[in-house]
Amino acid sequence: MAKILEKKELAPRTHYLRVHAPVIATHARPGQFVIIRLHEKGERIPLTIADSDSSVGSITLIVQEIGGTTKQIALLRTGDDIRDVLGPLGAPSEIENFGTVVLLGGGFGIAAIHPIAKALRQAGNTIISIVGARTKHLLIMEREMQAVSHEFVVMTDDGSYGRMGLVIEPLREMIEQGRAIHRVVAIGPLPMMRAVAELTRPHGIPTVVSLNPVMVDGTGMCGGCRVTVGEHTKFACVDGPEFDAHLVNFDELAARSRMYREFEELHVCRIEERLQQHEVPQGVAGQ
Amino acid sequence: MTLTPQERMKIPRHPLPAQPPELRVQCFAEVALGYDEQTAREEAMRCLQCKRPYCVDGCPVAIDIPGFLKEIVAGNIDVAAAIIKKTNSLPSICGRVCPQETQCEERCVLAKKGQPVAIGALERFVADYDRRYRLTKPEVTVKASGKKIAVVGSGPAGLTAAGTLAQMGHAVTIFEALHEPGGVLVYGIPEFRLPKEIVREEVSSLLDLGVEFNLNVLVGRTLTIDELFAAGYSAVFLAPGAGVPQFMGIPGENLNGVSSANEFLTRVNLMKAFLFPEYDTPVYCGKHVAVIGGGNTAMDAARTAKRLGPEKVYIVYRRSEKEMPARREEIEHAKEEGIEFMCLTAPVAYHSNSRGWVEEMECIRMELSEPDESGRRRPVPVPNSNFRVPVDTVIVAIGAKTNDLIVKTTGGLTVAKKGYLLVDPETQMTTRPGIFAGGDIAGGEATVIAAMGQGRVAAHSIHRYVLERG
Numbered sequence: 112m113a114k115i116l117e118k119k120e121l122a123p124r125t126h127y128l129r130v131h132a133p134v135i136a137t138h139a140r141p142g143q144f145v146i147i148r149l150h151e152k153g154e155r156i157p158l159t160i161a162d163s164d165s166s167v168g169s170i171t172l173i174v175q176e177i178g179g180t181t182k183q184i185a186l187l188r189t190g191d192d193i194r195d196v197l198g199p200l201g202a203p204s205e206i207e208n209f210g211t212v213v214l215l216g217g218g219f220g221i222a223a224i225h226p227i228a229k230a231l232r233q234a235g236n237t238i239i240s241i242v243g244a245r246t247k248h249l250l251i252m253e254r255e256m257q258a259v260s261h262e263f264v265v266m267t268d269d270g271s272y273g274r275m276g277l278v279i280e281p282l283r284e285m286i287e288q289g290r291a292i293h294r295v296v297a298i299g300p301l302p303m304m305r306a307v308a309e310l311t312r313p314h315g316i317p318t319v320v321s322l323n324p325v326m327v328d329g330t331g332m333c334g335g336c337r338v339t340v341g342e343h344t345k346f347a348c349v350d351g352p353e354f355d356a357h358l359v360n361f362d363e364l365a366a367r368s369r370m371y372r373e374f375e376e377l378h379v380c381r382i383e384e385r386l387q388q389h390e391v392p393q394g395v396a397g398q
Numbered sequence: 399m400t401l402t403p404q405e406r407m408k409i410p411r412h413p414l415p416a417q418p419p420e421l422r423v424q425c426f427a428e429v430a431l432g433y434d435e436q437t438a439r440e441e442a443m444r445c446l447q448c449k450r451p452y453c454v455d456g457c458p459v460a461i462d463i464p465g466f467l468k469e470i471v472a473g474n475i476d477v478a479a480a481i482i483k484k485t486n487s488l489p490s491i492c493g494r495v496c497p498q499e500t501q502c503e504e505r506c507v508l509a510k511k512g513q514p515v516a517i518g519a520l521e522r523f524v525a526d527y528d529r530r531y532r533l534t535k536p537e538v539t540v541k542a543s544g545k546k547i548a549v550v551g552s553g554p555a556g557l558t559a560a561g562t563l564a565q566m567g568h569a570v571t572i573f574e575a576l577h578e579p580g581g582v583l584v585y586g587i588p589e590f591r592l593p594k595e596i597v598r599e600e601v602s603s604l605l606d607l608g609v610e611f612n613l614n615v616l617v618g619r620t621l622t623i624d625e626l627f628a629a630g631y632s633a634v635f636l637a638p639g640a641g642v643p644q645f646m647g648i649p650g651e652n653l654n655g656v657s658s659a660n661e662f663l664t665r666v667n668l669m670k671a672f673l674f675p676e677y678d679t680p681v682y683c684g685k686h687v688a689v690i691g692g693g694n695t696a697m698d699a700a701r702t703a704k705r706l707g708p709e710k711v712y713i714v715y716r717r718s719e720k721e722m723p724a725r726r727e728e729i730e731h732a733k734e735e736g737i738e739f740m741c742l743t744a745p746v747a748y749h750s751n752s753r754g755w756v757e758e759m760e761c762i763r764m765e766l767s768e769p770d771e772s773g774r775r776r777p778v779p780v781p782n783s784n785f786r787v788p789v790d791t792v793i794v795a796i797g798a799k800t801n802d803l804i805v806k807t808t809g810g811l812t813v814a815k816k817g818y819l820l821v822d823p824e825t826q827m828t829t830r831p832g833i834f835a836g837g838d839i840a841g842g843e844a845t846v847i848a849a850m851g852q853g854r855v856a857a858h859s860i861h862r863y864v865l866e867r868g
């Protein structure tokens with residue numbers, strides 16, 4: 112059991128949870144994630160460790176509501192318990208002094224980019240961050256990202272805040288201007304990561320993306336998270352989740368992420384039904 | 399009632415009653431039903447009480463088989479249970495899943511006529527009776543040693559070592575990555591073959607012995623072995639199994655609809671996907687299912703799939719049925735349940751529809767040539783014999799590899815071939831003093847009983863090791 116020490120809504124359908132997990136907090140490194148299971152009947156889902164504080168033994172999770180489990184997370188409150196938290200999982204990000212690093216974050220990807228940006232900054236890199244959201248009120252962690260960046264750009268799809276357009280635009284301009292960029296890290300929706308990979312490929316800029324295939328155990332036991340990277344099949348939960356963007360087979364990944372879609376839609380209907388009847392499974396939505 | 403050997407030999411072997419196939423494929427209830435007391439007694443009477451009991455040589459933990467059979471005949475089930483438990487702490491599990499036909503029963507003198515004593519079924523009877531009436535209860539009878547021992551992994555090897563060490567007075571903590579203890583017993587072997595209630599009871603008897611379970615800890619990531627030593631553990635027993643699923647590396651293996659048996663079985667067994675949407679985890683099972691492989695895992699995957707309601711389930715195996723490594727009983731049960739066997743057949747590619755889902759399996763026929771190192775005849779492809787079968791679900795069950803996480807994060811361990819940990823077979827100690835290993839990680843025979851046997855051996859050497867060090 113892990114207690115939720117703090118829970119708040121950062122933006123519509125985006126939730127901040129600080130969870131008591133002392134051993135994970137002291138071991139977590141940027142780029143790693145946890146697998147949680149809310150209750151006895153719950154699914155195991157992966158979530159990035161957005162921050163950790165070993166002094167109070169807490170980790171921070173930023174969760175976007177998309178389906179059955181994340182909608183149940185939305186209902187949790189400070190003081191509730193999460194039944195199982197396993198981590199830290201995955202290989203940590205490569206942190207070195209590369210020179211100038213451009214980090215791109217979209218949606219909950221911003222939460223995943225933040226600890227990496229912080230560590231890269233500490234390692235002496237020049238940090239250029241480009242973060243994006245559909246619209247102004249969906250943008251998360253602006254202040255935190257700005258604090259770790261030497262240069263900071265905000266993009267919104269509708270132009271309600273920052274510049275209008277996709278996060279890839281400023282990167283394209285920087286490349287066209289011939290700015291020295293030693294590394295690019297992109298975390299966000301698949302189409303965004305893929306576009307970044309295509310943009311940097313002809314320029315040979317080393318580019319890292321953090322993949323989020325469907326996972327079950329997170330320990331290398333099921334192979335459900337397998338992705339094709341270059342010639343090889345890799346298990347994202349142990350070999351990743353970060354990989355060389357230029358070698359990732361995005362077509363396959365996109366198809367595989369859709370594998371359970373029909374089920375999930377059925378499931379979400381069920382959960383909404385449950386919520387309407389106020390029949391919420393044990394361990395969720397405490398009083 | 400005493401019978402002459404001739405009279406005993408005339409009694410035919412009693413088949414183990416089972417649920418009828420039509421009913422059992424509609425649910426996950428246990429298939430084999432077990433003997434009643436009367437049948438058990440009559441079956442036990444078939445034993446000739448050999449002076450030189452070859453059956454015992456066939457049991458990896460050397461259970462005194464004629465000893466416990468005699469007690470069944472005499473009606474002393476509690477004594478029979480005590481005899482079994484001297485060397486086997488999980489008999490209700492072994493009685494169900496041991497490949498008896500290649501172990502104890504193969505060596506039984508009556509096997510020559512094809513009618514060995516049903517040792518496994520009788521072991522199961524005794525163990526179930528013992529559990530039902532709580533005849534034997536494990537206890538810690540010695541005084542606490544003051545030593546802390548860490549066990550990594552809660553499969554049969556870890557559970558056995560933990561129980562044995564606890565009874566020797568040590569403070570044992572099991573570290574398990576998953577949210578439920580049991581290893582393959584809970585995530586792999588299905589409910590209809592091994593009810594999870596039995597595993598839970600075994601776990602609770604370890605709790606009674608004072609064993610602590612620390613779930614959701616992936617050793618190598620959450621904690622390292624060196625941190626365990628630093629936290630005061632005097633020795634570590636590694637039993638993480640060999641759980642990494644292998645794939646064939648053929649085109650189309652990453653298509654939607656293709657998964658490993660581990661993923662499929664974990665979703666259904668551990669996550670209870672067969673109860674979706676009451677349980678949150680889904681599992682995909684289409685109309686035409688192909689399971690690749692011929693071992694226990696393949697049979698379990700095929701029979702599990704069958705219960706999810708597809709039209710056809712195939713077992714695709716590259717050798718002939720005779721070479722299948724699965725337990726005989728599983729093969730028979732699979733056939734009774736309507737699973738179609740495509741032997742001497744190997745998949746070479748999977749073809750997809752326009753949405754990235756598998757739609758067809760392309761296979762090649764095989765023939766057997768001369769025996770290979772494993773003693774089995776090597777399958778070779780028949781040229782130009784390719785053919786296609788429509789399938790929308792493929793479950794790959796061709797074996798497992800070791801996970802190198804612990805080796806990579808722990809100094810001083812040596813791996814032998816295929817990533818197995820190198821251990822001294824006498825003591826199960828690895829190349830690093832104080833670290834022992836057993837079960838599938840140490841390259842055992844990949845059976846529950848072999849894993850348990852190594853867990854027991856390791857427990858005894860850990861006991862000696864920690865006492866010697868004072």
Ligand SMILES: Cc1cc2nc3c(=O)[nH]c(=O)nc-3n(C[C@H](O)[C@H](O)[C@H](O)COP(=O)(O)OP(=O)(O)OC[C@H]3O[C@@H](n4cnc5c(N)ncnc54)[C@H](O)[C@@H]3O)c2cc1C
Pocket residue numbers: 144154156157158159160172173174175176177178179180181182219222223322323324325326352368369370371372375376378379
């Ligand atoms: C390593 C890793 C780190 C992650 N970190 C975070 C995080 O920090 N915050 C966060 O909000 N989410 C994160 N995710 C994604 C998160 O795990 C999924 O959103 C979650 O599993 C969805 O569960 P659900 O039951 O709510 O939705 P479901 O009902 O399972 O799915 C709803 C829809 O989303 C799709 N989907 C399911 N799983 C994923 C996935 N893994 N990626 C993309 N689409 C998916 C489904 O096909 C379906 O269409 C991460 C995923 C991985 C693999």
Ligand SMILES: Cc1cc2nc3c(=O)[nH]c(=O)nc-3n(C[C@H](O)[C@H](O)[C@H](O)COP(=O)(O)OP(=O)(O)OC[C@H]3O[C@@H](n4cnc5c(N)ncnc54)[C@H](O)[C@@H]3O)c2cc1C
Pocket residue numbers: 495496497550551552553554555556573574575576579580581582583586587615616617618637638639640641663694695696698725801803804836837838839843844845846847849
């Ligand atoms: C589907 C299937 C059916 C089978 N059927 C039979 C059968 O009928 N009869 C038979 O005799 N054998 C059978 N086997 C084989 C048998 O189950 C195994 O040989 C046996 O379970 C091995 O036991 P073990 O203790 O070594 O490991 P496992 O049972 O594999 O357990 C290992 C445990 O360690 C945990 N773990 C792994 N890494 C870590 C880590 N780093 N930190 C913490 N925990 C970790 C795992 O989560 C797991 O719970 C079957 C196997 C499978 C997969």
Ligand code: SF4
Pocket residue numbers: 456457458459460461463486492493496497498501502503517518521847
């Ligand atoms: S433990 Fe297995 S091999 Fe030993 S007697 Fe029992 S069934 Fe036979």
Ligand code: SF4
Pocket residue numbers: 444445446447448451452453454463464505506507508515517
């Ligand atoms: S070999 Fe067969 S008949 Fe002889 S003691 Fe063993 S079980 Fe009995």
Ligand code: FES
Pocket residue numbers: 325326327328329330331332333334335336337346347348349
């Ligand atoms: S999630 Fe199961 S192997 Fe990666």
